[in-house]
Amino acid sequence: MSPSEPGSDRDARGFATRAIHAGQHPDSGSGAVVVPLVQAATFIQKSPGQPGDYEYSRTGNPTRDAVEVNLASLERGFGAVACASGMAAIVMAFDLVPSGGRVVATSDSYGGTYRVGENVLRPRGLDFTWVDTSDAEATIRELDAGAAMLFLETPTNPMLRIADLETLSEAAHRAGAVVVVDNTFMSPYFQRPLELGADIVVHSSTKYLNGHSDGVGGILVARDPEHHERFKYLQNAAGAILSPFESWLLLRSTKTLALRMERHDRNAREIARMLVEHPEVTAVHYPGLPDHPGHELARRQMSGFGGMLSFDVGTMERARRVMEGLRVFHIAESLGGVESLANHPATMTHASVPEPMRRAIGIGDGLVRLSVGIEDIADLRQDLEDALETLG
Numbered sequence: 001m002s003p004s005e006p007g008s009d010r011d012a013r014g015f016a017t018r019a020i021h022a023g024q025h026p027d028s029g030s031g032a033v034v035v036p037l038v039q040a041a042t043f044i045q046k047s048p049g050q051p052g053d054y055e056y057s058r059t060g061n062p063t064r065d066a067v068e069v070n071l072a073s074l075e076r077g078f079g080a081v082a083c084a085s086g087m088a089a090i091v092m093a094f095d096l097v098p099s100g101g102r103v104v105a106t107s108d109s110y111g112g113t114y115r116v117g118e119n120v121l122r123p124r125g126l127d128f129t130w131v132d133t134s135d136a137e138a139t140i141r142e143l144d145a146g147a148a149m150l151f152l153e154t155p156t157n158p159m160l161r162i163a164d165l166e167t168l169s170e171a172a173h174r175a176g177a178v179v180v181v182d183n184t185f186m187s188p189y190f191q192r193p194l195e196l197g198a199d200i201v202v203h204s205s206t207k208y209l210n211g212h213s214d215g216v217g218g219i220l221v222a223r224d225p226e227h228h229e230r231f232k233y234l235q236n237a238a239g240a241i242l243s244p245f246e247s248w249l250l251l252r253s254t255k256t257l258a259l260r261m262e263r264h265d266r267n268a269r270e271i272a273r274m275l276v277e278h279p280e281v282t283a284v285h286y287p288g289l290p291d292h293p294g295h296e297l298a299r300r301q302m303s304g305f306g307g308m309l310s311f312d313v314g315t316m317e318r319a320r321r322v323m324e325g326l327r328v329f330h331i332a333e334s335l336g337g338v339e340s341l342a343n344h345p346a347t348m349t350h351a352s353v354p355e356p357m358r359r360a361i362g363i364g365d366g367l368v369r370l371s372v373g374i375e376d377i378a379d380l381r382q383d384l385e386d387a388l389e390t391l392g
C-alpha cells in the first residue's frame with residue numbers, strides 16, 4: 001500500500017508492529033529505513049498542470065502522508081489528517097456541525113475545547129451543552145433533546161472521569177449525532193474509540209503520541225471515508241497542517257508508543273497505590289484504583305489505565321509545599337512526555353475555568369495532577385515521599 005493511500009484498517013498485524021511499519025516504507029531512492037523528512041514546499045511537474053503524486057505541501061507532503069497512514073492504522077480508522085495542533089484538529093472536527101447545530105460535550109473537557117466552543121464557535125452559531133458525560137443517563141437525556149454532535153473526552157482532566165463510549169455512541173447515533181472522542185490521555189495503545197462505536201478520534205499529538213515534549217501537533221482519525229474526505233478537503237482549504245519536520249518527529253515517536261505507554265501505566269499504578277496509603281493525602285483519582293467510580297467501565301473499554309493521576313492534599317499552601325519539594329518531577333503544563341511532570345490545576349492548567357465551575361468539577365485548591373513519566377519507579381516514589389514529608 002502506498003503511504004498516501006487510506007484504508008489501513010485492513011492491516012492485520014499487531015499494534016507494536018503497525019506502530020513501526022504502517023505507512024513507513026524504506027525510501028525507494030536511498031534505501032533509508034527511516035521515512036525521509038521531505039522539507040519541501042513544492043514539487044516539480046513534468047509538464048504544466050501535470051503534477052506527480054505531490055504538488056504543494058499544504059495539499060500533500062510525503063512525510064505528513066506517512067504519519068497520517070500510521071495513525072489511521074493505530075486507531076483502526078479509514079484515514080487520518082495531521083494538523084498544526086490538537087486545537088486545530090478539534091476545530092476541524094467541529095466543522096461537521098452545521099450552523100445552528102447543537103454539540104453535547106464533556107463538561108470537564110480540556111480547557112481549550114471549552115474556550116473555542118464558547119468564545120469562537122458559539123458566536124458563529126453553534127450551540128454547546130456541557131454535561132458530565134460520566135453520567136450516561138444525563139448525557140442521553142441531552143442527546144434525545146436533539147444534537148448534531150457528541151464530543152467526549154475520557155478519561156477527563158484532571159479528575160479522570162470515565163464516559164461509556166459504547167453506550168453513548170449508540171445513543172448519539174439514535175439521535176442522529178456524530179461521535180467525536182478526544183483520545184489524548186489514553187492513546188490508541190490503551191483505548192480505541194472507533195472500535196467502540198465512535199466516528200472520529202482527535203488527539204493532541206503534543207502529548208503521548210509525540211511523547212518527548214518536543215513538538216506540538218494534532219491528529220484527526222475518521223472511520224468513515226466521507227468524513228476523511230471532508231477533513232482532507234478542510235486540511236487543504238483551511239491550511240492548519242502539521243509541518244514536515246513535526247510529522248517526521250511524530251513518526252519517530254509512535255514507534256515507541258507501545259513501550260512508553262506500558263511503562264507510563266506501570267509507574268502510575270505504583271504511584272497511585274503509594275499515594276492512597278499516604279497519611280498526608282486525602283484523595284487519589286486514578287481509574288486503576290478499585291474504588292474509582294469509573295473503574296469497572298475503564299477495565300472494559302481500556303486495556304490499561306495510563307500515566308495520568310491527581311491527588312489532593314487539602315489546601316493551596318500544602319499543594320505548593322509538595323510541588324516545590326519535588327526534584328525529579330518538574331512543575332510544568334502539558335503531559336504525556338517521558339519526563340514526569342506535576343501541575344497545580346487551580347493555578348495552572350485550569351486557572352481560566354471560573355471558580356464555581358472548578359468547584360463543581362471537583363478541582364480543589366489542594367489538588368495536584370501528575371503526568372507520570374518513564375523514569376525509574378524507585379526514584380519517582382522517593383521524590384514524592386520526600387516532597388510529602390515536608391507536610392509532616
Ligand SMILES: *Cc1c(COP(=O)(O)O)cnc(C)c1O
Pocket residue numbers: 085086087088110112153157182184185203204205206207216217218
Ligand atoms: C493538550 C490537549 C489538547 C490541545 O492540544 P494542543 O496540541 O495543545 O493544541 C486537547 N485535548 C487534550 C485532552 C489535551 O490534553
